Amino acid sequence: MKILLDVKDEKSEFIMELLRNFSFVKSEPLSVYKENVINGIKKGVTEVKLINEGKLNGITARDLLNEL
Numbered sequence: 001m002k003i004l005l006d007v008k009d010e011k012s013e014f015i016m017e018l019l020r021n022f023s024f025v026k027s028e029p030l031s032v033y034k035e036n037v038i039n040g041i042k043k044g045v046t047e048v049k050l051i052n053e054g055k056l057n058g059i060t061a062r063d064l065l066n067e068l
Helices: 009-020 032-052 061-067
Strands: none
């Protein structure tokens, strides 16, 4: 199982050290790039949910293609 944790910067070293002490846990920090990708995906999913609920206006595929 994979778990993504959001930890305050000042506590990150403590959490990483704690996780390293468990033999059954593999841990590695995310790169800034991967963090940005995950945040972008989360934002996109949130926007899709809001569009589906009618709380946000989306654009049609035709309008999107016309913008290109």
